[in-house]
Amino acid sequence: MKQFTIGKRITLGFSTVIAITLAVGTFAAITMWQSLKGAKILANEYVPEVDIASKISAAIAEARVNGRSYQFTGDPAYLEAGRKALADVKKGVQDAEQLAAQATALVKLKEQVKDAPKLVADYEALLAETEKADQRRDKIQAEAAAAATAATKELEELIADQDANLKQEIADKKDAAALAERHTKAMELNRVIDLLNATRIANFKSQAQRDIKILAAALESFARADKLMETVQPLLKTPKENTDFADARAALKAYSDTLAAQMTVAADIDAISARRGAAAKEVETFAATLQEAAEKGAASVATSSAGSLKTASTATVAGVSVSVALGVMISLLIVRSIGKVLRSIAETLAAGAEQTAAAAGQIASSSQS
16 A cells, blocks of 8 residues: 555545445346346336236126026016127237237236137137027927817807806706716816916916026926816817817917926026036136236235335445445544554655755855854
C-alpha cells in the first residue's frame, strides 16, 4: 500500500465499491428478470388455463342440467339451452388446444386436452339420442291417449246399448235369466272401464313421479280387462253387439300395446340418461384436472417468483450495506494514508526550513567577522 500513490489509492478504493455495487445490481437484475419471466408465464399461461377450465366446468354443468330438464319435460327450450351450453364447452376445448400449442410451461396440457373433443362429442351424441327417445315417448303417449279415448268411447256405447236393451227387456217382461244375462254384460263392461280408468290414472302418476314401476304394476292389473271381455263375448247376441265389442277390444289391446311400448322407451331414456350423465362426468373430470394442474402450476410459479424477489431484495440490501461499509472503511484508510503522507511532507518541509535558517545564520555570522 505504501508503494501506491494517493491517486491510485483513491481509484482502487472507489473501483472496489463500484465493482461490488455492479455485482449486486447485476444479480438483482437477473433475479428480477427471472421473476418477470415467471409473472409472464403466470399471466399468459396458467391464469388463462384456470379461466378456460372454469368456463368448461360451468358450461358442461349447464348443459347437463338442461339436458336432464329436457328429458323430463320434452320442452325444446331446454334442449336449445343445452346445445348452446355444449357449444360453449366446445369453444373452451378449442381454446385449451390453442393454449397448449402456444404455451411453453404447460407441458401436460397437450396430453390432457388430446381426448377432450371425443368426450364432448360423446355427450353431444347422447343428447341427440335423448331427443329422439323423447320424441318417440311423446308419440307413444299420444297414441296411448288416443287408444284409451277410443276404448272408453266403444265401451260406453256398449254399456249404453246394454242399458237400453235392459230397459226394453224389462218393459217386454222378459224372463229373469235374460235380464240377469243383460245385467251381467253391463256389469262386466263397467268393470273393464274401471280398470281402464285406473290404468290411465296410474300412467299419469307414473309420468308425474317418474317411476316406471307404477305403470308396470298398472299394466299387469290391466291384463284382467281382456279376461273380463272374454267373459262378456259369449253373451253377445246381435251383430251390432259383436261389432262394437270387437272395436272396443281392439282399442283396449292398442292401449295395452302402447303402454308396453311406453315402458320400453322409458327404460331406454333412463339408460341413455345414465350414459349421458357418465359422459358429462368425464368432461367435468377433464375440466377439474385442467383447473387443478393450472392452480398448482400457478402456485408454484408464484412461490418461485416471490422467493426470487425476496432473494434479490435481501442480496441488494446486503450488497449495498457491504458497499457502504467498505466505502467508509476505504475512505478512512485513504484519509489516514493521505494524512500520513501530508504529515511526512510537513515534517520534511519543517526540517528543511530549520536547516535553511541555520545556514542563513552561519552565513550572517561569517559576514560580520
